[in-house]
Amino acid sequence: MKRLIGSVLCAGMLLAFAMTQVLPEVPVIAKGGTLTVEAASSKKAKTSKTSKKKKQKPTIGIDPGHQGRGDSAKEPNGPGSSVMKAKVAGGTSGVSTKKPEYQLTLEIALALKTELEGRGYKVVLTRDTNDVSISNKERAEKLNESCDIAIRLHADGAGSSATGASMQCHTAKNPYIANLYEKSNKLSSCIINAYCSATGMKNRGIAYRDDLTGTNWSTIPVTLLEMGFMTNTSDDNYMSSATGQAAMVKGIADGIDAYYK
Numbered sequence: 001m002k003r004l005i006g007s008v009l010c011a012g013m014l015l016a017f018a019m020t021q022v023l024p025e026v027p028v029i030a031k032g033g034t035l036t037v038e039a040a041s042s043k044k045a046k047t048s049k050t051s052k053k054k055k056q057k058p059t060i061g062i063d064p065g066h067q068g069r070g071d072s073a074k075e076p077n078g079p080g081s082s083v084m085k086a087k088v089a090g091g092t093s094g095v096s097t098k099k100p101e102y103q104l105t106l107e108i109a110l111a112l113k114t115e116l117e118g119r120g121y122k123v124v125l126t127r128d129t130n131d132v133s134i135s136n137k138e139r140a141e142k143l144n145e146s147c148d149i150a151i152r153l154h155a156d157g158a159g160s161s162a163t164g165a166s167m168q169c170h171t172a173k174n175p176y177i178a179n180l181y182e183k184s185n186k187l188s189s190c191i192i193n194a195y196c197s198a199t200g201m202k203n204r205g206i207a208y209r210d211d212l213t214g215t216n217w218s219t220i221p222v223t224l225l226e227m228g229f230m231t232n233t234s235d236d237n238y239m240s241s242a243t244g245q246a247a248m249v250k251g252i253a254d255g256i257d258a259y260y261k
């Protein structure tokens with residue numbers, strides 16, 4: 001019995017020995033060779049992609065929310081949706097500065113364009129004047145054409161004590177752009193963190209909603225920044241001050257840098 005076990009063990013060891021001798025020689029080397037080729041070619045592809053990226057940074061789409069006159073005519077709030085919403089709502093205004101939201105979002109968008117171009121990005125704005133009539137759906141479509149990401153700029157309105165900044169991002173169950181959720185969510189968190197760190201504003205976090213027309217029509221990662229409360233005296237004055245605007249613009253640009261890092 002002992003002998004038998006011994007010879008079985010021996011046979012097993014021999015087989016194992018034979019396998020270690022044979023296996024490494026033929027298939028592994030062939031496999032190794034293939035791997036080496038693959039690694040070299042993917043490395044090459046990566047290098048050319050990286051150098052291409054260095055030459056051409058992404059194109060950032062910015063939508064300064066609202067416009068000189070709102071448009072209450074309706075449009076579907078998503079592709080194929082039966083829910084109709086106003087093409088462009090009126091927006092809020094500054095309790096202290098009396099500045100309309102559409103003017104504030106335009107000021108920040110124009111300064112942000114300059115800042116981002118200085119950092120090597122290309123920038124597309126949905127509007128560079130207040131005297132336009134562009135619906136939220138049309139704004140999304142314009143940015144879809146040539147941009148890599150879309151950032152929608154707004155300011156909040158509520159009771160006088162509400163203060164701070166927040167993002168509005170679509171959910172992972174959005175019927176139109178669920179596939180963009182991870183990227184949109186990353187973009188949202190990069191921007192709100194950098195924005196609040198640059199401005200010292202209260203970070204109200206990310207609100208998730210799927211009823212925003214300008215977001216639902218997007219085909220690129222998209223987020224909406226509520227830059228602060230125009231109905232709060234302190235936020236309102238800060239957002240119209242030179243120091244405040246410089247910090248706001250730096251914060252948003254830093255957030256975009258962080259997203260692409």
Ligand SMILES: [Zn+2]
Pocket residue numbers: 065066091092101154155
């Ligand atoms: Zn707004």
